[in-house]
Amino acid sequence: xxxxxxxxxxxxxxxxxxxxxxxxxxxxxxxxxxxxxxxxxxxxxxxxxxxxxxxxxxxxxxxxxxxxxxxxxxxxxxxxxxxxxxxxxxxxxxxxxxxxxxxxxxxxxxxxxxxxxxxxxxxxxxxxxxxxxxxxxxxxxxxxxxxxxxxxxxxxxxxxxxxxxxxxxxxxxxxxxxxxxxxxxxxxxxxxxxxxxxxxxxxxxxxxxxxxxxxxxxxxxxxxxxxxxxxxxxxxxxxxxxxxxxxxxxxxxxxxxxxxxxxxxxxxxxxxxxxxxxxxxxxxxxxxxxxxxxxxxxxxxxxxxxxxxxxxxxxxx
Amino acid sequence: xxxxxxxxxxxxxxxxxxxxxxxxxxxxxxxxxxxxxxxxxxxxxxxxxxxxxxxxxxxxxxxxxxxxxxxxxxxxxxxxxxxxxxxxxxxxxxxxxxxxxxxxxxxxxxxxxxxxxxxxxxxxxxxxxxxxxxxxxxxxxxxxxxxxxxxxxxxxxxxxxxxxxxxxxxxxxxxxxxxxxxxxxxxxxxxxxxxxxxxxxxxxxxxxxxxxxxxxxxxxxxxxxxxxxxxxxxxxxxxxx
Numbered sequence: 001x002x003x004x005x006x007x008x009x010x011x012x013x014x015x016x017x018x019x020x021x022x023x024x025x026x027x028x029x030x031x032x033x034x035x036x037x038x039x040x041x042x043x044x045x046x047x048x049x050x051x052x053x054x055x056x057x058x059x060x061x062x063x064x065x066x067x068x069x070x071x072x073x074x075x076x077x078x079x080x081x082x083x084x085x086x087x088x089x090x091x092x093x094x095x096x097x098x099x100x101x102x103x104x105x106x107x108x109x110x111x112x113x114x115x116x117x118x119x120x121x122x123x124x125x126x127x128x129x130x131x132x133x134x135x136x137x138x139x140x141x142x143x144x145x146x147x148x149x150x151x152x153x154x155x156x157x158x159x160x161x162x163x164x165x166x167x168x169x170x171x172x173x174x175x176x177x178x179x180x181x182x183x184x185x186x187x188x189x190x191x192x193x194x195x196x197x198x199x200x201x202x203x204x205x206x207x208x209x210x211x212x213x214x215x216x217x218x219x220x221x222x223x224x225x226x227x228x229x230x231x232x233x234x235x236x237x238x239x240x241x242x243x244x245x246x247x248x249x250x251x252x253x254x255x256x257x258x259x260x261x262x263x264x265x266x267x268x269x270x271x272x273x274x275x276x277x278x279x280x281x282x283x284x285x286x287x288x289x290x291x292x293x294x295x296x297x298x299x300x301x302x303x304x305x306x307x308x309x310x311x312x313x314x315x316x317x
Numbered sequence: 318x319x320x321x322x323x324x325x326x327x328x329x330x331x332x333x334x335x336x337x338x339x340x341x342x343x344x345x346x347x348x349x350x351x352x353x354x355x356x357x358x359x360x361x362x363x364x365x366x367x368x369x370x371x372x373x374x375x376x377x378x379x380x381x382x383x384x385x386x387x388x389x390x391x392x393x394x395x396x397x398x399x400x401x402x403x404x405x406x407x408x409x410x411x412x413x414x415x416x417x418x419x420x421x422x423x424x425x426x427x428x429x430x431x432x433x434x435x436x437x438x439x440x441x442x443x444x445x446x447x448x449x450x451x452x453x454x455x456x457x458x459x460x461x462x463x464x465x466x467x468x469x470x471x472x473x474x475x476x477x478x479x480x481x482x483x484x485x486x487x488x489x490x491x492x493x494x495x496x497x498x499x500x501x502x503x504x505x506x507x508x509x510x511x512x513x514x515x516x517x518x519x520x521x522x523x524x525x526x527x528x529x530x531x532x533x534x535x536x537x538x539x540x541x542x543x544x545x546x547x548x549x550x551x552x553x554x555x556x557x558x
Contacts (some may be wrong), residue, residue, distance in 0.1 A: 008432050008528075010439035016530050016537075017436025021361040021523060023537040028360040037370070037377035041416060045381050048416075049408035056398060056407070057466035093486035102481040113486030210494030212472075217491075220473045229470045241474045244460075244467050248411070251460060253418050253453055273481035288446045291434035300432040301528060309431055310527040313363040317534045 008298055010291040055246035057232070060225055062201065062215065066192035069224040071168040073192060076222040077185040078162060080121040082155030087217040088121040094217070095119060102271035104278060117213055122151070125218045126188050129200045137187040139180030146179065154179030236261055256280070350521050357520075362536050364524050368431070371424035372519075378417035379512065383505065385410040390501045394464045394493070414456055421449055433525045441522060444515040451511055455504035462496050 012018045066073045079085040091100030093116040101110035127143065130136055143151060158178035165173045170182065170189075191197045201218065203209035219225045229235055232245045239258040244250035260266045260276045269275055291297050300306060307314060335344045388406050389397060397403035425445065428434075434442040457475070461468050472490040479485035489495055530537075 008435060010434045010437070010442075012437030015436065016526055016532065017438075019436075021526060023534070024362040025359040026362050026365060028357060028364070030356055033373055034376070037373045038380055041374060041377040041413070042381055044416060045378075045409050045413045048412045049405060052408070052412070053404065054408040054411045055465075055467065056404065056463070058398075059465050059469050090480075092483075093480060109483040110481050112483040116486035117489060210497075211489070211492045213489060213491040215491075216469065216473055216476075219469070225470075225473070228466070229473075232466075232470075234467075234470050234474075236474060241460075241471050249415055251453075251456060252415075253422065253456070271481070273478045277478050277482045284446075284450055288443055288450075290429070291439045291442055297432070297434075300430050303430070304528070305430040306432070306528045309366050309368040309427065310363055310529075312365060313527050313534075313536065314529065316536065317531075 008301055010297075052248065055244055055248050057245040060219065060228060061195075062192045062198045062219065063195045065219065065222060065224050066189055066197070069222070070189055070193075071162075071170065072222045072224045074170045074185045074189055075159065075162045075168055076218070077126050077188050078155055078159045078181060079221065080125045080218070081127075081181055081184070082152055082159050083122060084156065084159065085121060085221040087119065087221050090217075093117045094213075095121075102274040104271060104274050109274065119214060119217060121217075122155075124214055125201065126184060128204075129191060129197055130184060130187055132200050132205065133187070133191065133196075137180075137183055139183040139187075142180045143184060150179070153177075154181045158182060158185075256283070350517065354523075355517075355520050361524060361526065363527050363530070368427045369524075371420045371427065374420035375417055375424055376512070376516070378413050378420055379508070381413035382410065382417060383509075385413060386501070386505070394462060394497075398465070410459075414459070417452070418456070421452065425449060431525060432528055435525050435528075436522070438518070438522045438525055441515060441518040444511055444518060448508060448511040448515055451504065451507045455500065455508050458496050458500035458504060461490050462493065462500050464493070 007013065007015050007017070062073075076085065080088060083089075087094060089095075089097045089100055091097045092111050093113045095118065096115050101108050103110075127140065130140055146154075154177070157176055158173070158181040161173045161176050161178065162168050162170060170186065173182070188197065191200075198215070201215050202212060226235065230238065232243075234240065234243050234245070239255075240261065242251045242254040242258040257276065257280055260279060261272060266272050266275050266279075286293065286296070335341050385406055389403070389410055392400075392403060397407040428442070428445065457471075460471050461475075475490050476485055479488055479490060488499075532538075
């Protein structure tokens with residue numbers, strides 16, 4: 001008797017796959033399988049947890065940053081005053097910097113939200129925290145009284161001078177017209193070293209806080225925090241977010257997402273994030289609707305790995 | 318209320334006579350998923366391979382994720398940093414997630430090569446992929462909630478992808494309060510709902526038969542519905558158990 005290959009179609013027709021099975025059966029105990037599964041997986045989880053544990057590298061505070069890398073801290077605070085840090089020019093949802101958003105052709109999804117999480121870098125990261133001190137630095141009044149142009153000229157000049165100084169050390173900066181920028185960033189460094197900046201930046205004077213947006217943006221504008229991540233193989237070019245500190249597997253299921261950042265045309269694209277996310281959305285849609293896609297849905301018949309799964313059935317036909 | 322709608326005590330209501338919304342819903346549910354399909358005591362003889370354990374492995378892992386997650390959640394996000402018991406519970410949460418994904422990915426690949434969407438099972442496939450996708454988001458928010466260096470860095474890196482497509486303004490990875498709502502309520506509910514729907518669909522449609530199964534197969538020829546107990550079925554049961 002000839003055997004007709006069954007359809008690969010998702011449609012419910014009159015074929016064997018569409019009808020309730022009327023052939024031979026085997027005894028099966030659903031509840032027993034579930035209980036055995038829970039016990040076996042539970043033992044496996046307990047065993048692996050006891051052997052490998054889980055990583056818990058302490059978080060980095062602004063105090064730790066200011067203590068370990070004061071020159072980087074001062075240079076970053078100066079960029080915040082000058083408005084030249086990464087986050088100051090980020091665009092939505094933090095600020096309205098023109099042409100900063102990532103677009104795909106004419107589509108600008110990043111700007112759709114507008115500035116929903118407003119961050120005024122110089123004021124939020126430097127000036128406002130200094131104003132909370134019991135004795136704010138006298139230069140604070142000079143800064144607030146100055147024009148925007150004067151402020152950015154001072155901060156930009158100091159930023160350039162810091163970059164040119166030996167070891168970027170604020171104490172070795174050449175003389176120049178930096179206005180109150182050195183005094184303000186120096187006072188902020190002291191405040192951070194004493195540990196008070198962490199609290200002020202996070203809670204903005206409130207008792208409760210669960211929003212770390214400002215602290216994280218400030219931390220990320222420096223090179224100390226990204227440097228720590230790079231030393232733990234966590235940078236974007238080291239497969240970024242799918243990794244975790246230590247030797248635990250991390251989010252290995254994000255491999256394709258991380259992979260795209262490592263290859264062209266994504267790797268060098270200015271809008272890499274937007275391209276990668278949209279590509280992943282398209283690939284996810286393809287996987288979701290795979291049964292409807294001719295060619296892809298026929299692969300299981302062309303590459304018959306199913307014969308391994310059902311080898312007993314096929315042997316006894 | 319009409320007289321015939323009130324069943325007499327001890328006499329089951331006539332299921333063909335349901336006329337209320339509730340009665341019709343019950344009728345539809347019982348037709349789609351009668352108790353012996355929901356909790357079966359037998360399966361087709363082809364359901365006899367290691368390939369079939371991974372779905373159940375994923376469900377078992379999910380139960381351990383929920384149990385360990387409840388313990389972690391009730392003790393607050395700082396507990397596991399300072400308690401050795403907390404650290405161990407955190408490890409079980411992590412590793413049950415790792416196992417969950419391993420089981421789920423193997424299950425997904427196997428169901429692809431088995432073309433398990435055949436014969437009206439496409440929604441089972443779609444809910445399976447959806448549970449995988451929602452689980453990825455749930456796990457991601459878990460990594461962000463660790464309140465340690467990893468969560469700091471993952472939040473810093475991931476904000477760019479979310480902001481680039483306009484999501485970051487509402488799904489702010491640096492806002493731990495928001496992440497709590499996502500990770501311990503919304504996303505577990507979503508994963509649970511999709512997984513329950515997926516499992517119910519598997520029970521409704523049954524397990525897809527082998528790709529090359531045909532009417533002429535011995536497993537079907539020797540076991541027609543009218544033959545209640547063929548030698549084939551007895552042999553098959555004995556071979557499995």
